[in-house]
Amino acid sequence: MIVGCPREIKNHEYRVGLTPESARELVAHGHEVLIETQAGAGIDASDAEYSDAGATIVGTAAEVFARAEMVVKVKEPQPDERKMLREGQILYTYLHLAPDPDQTRDLIASGATCIAYETVTGPGGGLPLLKPMSQVAGRMSVQAGASALEKAHGGRGVLLGGVPGVAPGKVAVIGGGVVGFNAAQMAVGLGADVTILDRSPEVLEKLGHYFEARAKTRFSNNANLAECVADADLVIGAVLVPGAAAPKLVTRAMLATMKQGAVMVDVAIDQGGCFETSHATTHDDPIYTVDGIVHYCVANMPGGVARTSTYALNNVTLPHALRIADLGWKEALARDPHLANGLNVWNHQVTHKAVARDLGLDYTAAETALAA
Template sequence: MLIGVPKEIKNHEYRIGMTPAGVRELVAHGHSVMVETNGGAAIGLSDEAYRTAGAEIVLTADEIFERADMIVKVKEPQPQECRMLRDGQILFTYLHLAPDPTQTELLVNSNAVAIAYETVTDARGGLPLLAPMSEVAGRMSIQAGAHALEKAQGGNGTLLGGVPGVAPAKVVVIGGGVVGTNAARMALGLGADVTILDRSLDRLKELDNLYGPALKTLYSTTDALEKCVLEADLIVGAVLIPGAAAPKLVTRDMLKQMKDGAVLVDVAIDQGGCFETSRATTHQEPTYEIDGVVHYCVANMPGGVARTSTFALTNATLPYVLQLADKGYQQALKDNPHLRNGLNVHRGKVTYQAVAQDLGYDYQSAEQALGL
């Protein structure tokens, strides 16, 4: 199979879909890989490193989309990339379709086979291709939030960990999954007063066993959430419903009652955000202010630490890329039900139920699409 790896074109996105080590693995399996020139240059992965691994370096993304059997990316394809996709071509990347009707329409019209990293599952019910970026985003949420709390950035001027004789910042993490756990870990490490809310008692018990009395755990009700939000200096939104739009948990009314200069970091923004006042921002202009509250809603947070993120992502995606390349997408999806869960769009049909439901498309199951 011929695999194409284009340079990412989203604002301030420096990650790349495959490292030279990943290229070398694919070549060892008898496949060919094309990488767009300077695709990894910003994070120290030179064209020469890719050539040494066995890749062909090409000058334009147009050539990659024109020739490749499978496109491996990081972020969702931008409109001009969607329009370059061919009938039956495989796209393997993050998609986050539920809050993005334009991308969904373009992918449906392309007749391509779009497999989303974020809905691939594993035998334990986890999301193995979302997890590494969730770990990065969870940890970044705290350093981003700490910076936004500085007075010059619009925050209330509170140091996250305080100092002797001065109380630390109050950090509230909504959601106890991978993002939330990593956010809590970082905030605790900096000495903050941390509360995490979740609706799974089992998960709250796990977190309590993990961090002991240093971490406050609360069952998430509307009342508990509202009380925490109004007292918080920094709130991290870490809620996920796989493949679906995130629920709006912090309302505009709550926002109006929050501390002036408090900070919201919405890690769920890729799925539409879990704060009513959230809208996607970029690393170039990461924050905005509403009702005296600073919002940080960067839609590609891990892109800020692109080198770490690229290596972490390739470690997770490479086994699945190899399955798709070695067997062809149809056999790979038939053989692996967890990879099959990643199929979101197949030759003009939406094949992920939450996306179809949120955006009003007729739903065709992946099994139907593959003739199983």
Template sequence: MLIGVPKEIKNHEYRVGMTPESVSEAIHHGHSVIIERSAGLGIGASDEHYQNAGAEIVDTADDVFDRAEMIVKVKEPQASERARLREGQLLFTYLHLAPDPSQTKDLIDSGATCIAYETITDPHGTLPLLKPMSQVAGRMSIQAGATALEKSHQGKGLLLGGVPGVTPANVVILGGGVVGFNAAQMAVGLQANVTIIDKNPAVLESLSHYFGSKAKTLYSTQSALHEAVLAADLIIGAVLIPGAAAPKLISQAMVQTMEAGTVLVDVAIDQGGCFETSKATTHADPTYVVDEVVHYCVANMPGGVAKTSTYALNNATLPFILKLANHGWKKACQQDSHLLNGLNVWQGKITNQPVAESLGYAFFPPSKAIQ
């Protein structure tokens, strides 16, 4: 199969779909890879590195999209990239369609087969291709929140862990999954007062066992949520409903009751955000203020640590890239029901039920696409 890797064009997105090492593996399996010139510079991978791995360097994104049978990316295709997709072409990347009707319509109109990293599952019921970026984003959320708490960034002027004799900041984490767990690890390590809120008793038990007295856990109710967020200095939104839009856990009315300089970091922004006042921002302009509350809602947080993120992501995506290339997408999905769960768009149909329900499309069962 001819695999194409374009340069990412989202604002301050420095990751790349395949590392030179991943390219070498694909070529070892008998496939060809074309890479857009300079695509890997953000992770320190030069065109020469890719050529030494066996890739062909092409000058433009048009060259990649025109020739490749499978497009491997990191972020959802931007409008100019969606216009280049063609019927029957395979797109393998993060999509996050539920809060993005314009992208969804363009992918439907393209006729391409679109498999989303974030809805592929594993035998344990987790999301293996979302996990590495959730780990990165969870850890980055505390760094970003700590910076936003500084007075020069319109925060409260608090040091997250305090100092001897001065109370540390109160950090509230909404959601105890991969993002929340990694955020809690960082916040606890910085000696903040940490509270994790979740509605799954098993998750709360696991977190309580892991952190012990270093972090509090709360079962999610409206009253518990209100009480916790009113006392918070930093709130991390880390909720996820696979494939669907994130629930709005904090209303604008709740934001209005928060102290000036409180910081909200919405890691769920790719799925629409879990704060009613959230709107996507970029690394170039990451924060804004609503009712004197600082919001950090960067939609591609892991892009800020591109090298770490790209290698972590490739560790997870490479087996699936090889499976798709070795067998073709249809046979690969016939053999692997977890990969089939990643199929979001096929021949102008929505094949992921949460996406279909979120955007009002008819749902076409993915099992019918591989018959």
């Protein structure tokens, strides 16, 4: 199979779909790998390293899309990239379609077979291709929030860890999954006063055992959520409904109860955000203020630490890429129902139930695609 990897063009997106090591693995399996020139520059991977791995360097993204049977990326294809997709071509990347009707419409029109990292499941449950980026984003959310809390950035002027004689900042983490757990780890490590909210008793029990007295846990009902948000200096939104738009848990009315200059970091922004006042921002212009509350809603946070993120991502995406290239997408998905859960668009149809439901589109089961 001809596998292509273009340079990412989303604002300040420095990750790359294939590392030189991943390219070498694909070549060793007998596949041809096309890499757009400078695609790896953001992780300090030179064209020469890709060439040494057996890949072919091409001059433009247009050539990658024109020649590749499977395109491997990191972020969702941007409008110019979507125009280059073609009937039957495989697109393997993050998509986050539920809050993005324009992208969904373009992918349906393209006729491409689109496999989304974020909805591939694992044998033990969970979302293994999303997990490493959730770990990165969770940890970065506290760094970003701590910076935004500085007075020069519009924040309250609170140091999360405090100092002797001065109380630490209060952090509320909404959601105790991978993002929330990693955010809480970082906040606890800084010495903050941390509360984690979740609706699962099992998750709360695990968090309680792990953090013991270093972090508090609360059941996430409306009253507890409102109380914790009002009391917090930093609120981390870490809620995920696989494949679906994130629920709006923090309303605009709740902002009036918060401390002026408090910070909200919405890690769920890829799925539309879990704060009513959230809208996606970029690394160029990451924060804005609503009713005196600072919002940080960068949609590709892990792109800021591109080298760590790229290698962590390739660790989990490459095995599936190899199977798709070795077997063809249909056989690879037929053999692995967890990978089949990643199929979001096929033959001009939406094949993920949550995406179809949230966007009001017709749904075609992945099994239909595999039987066709």
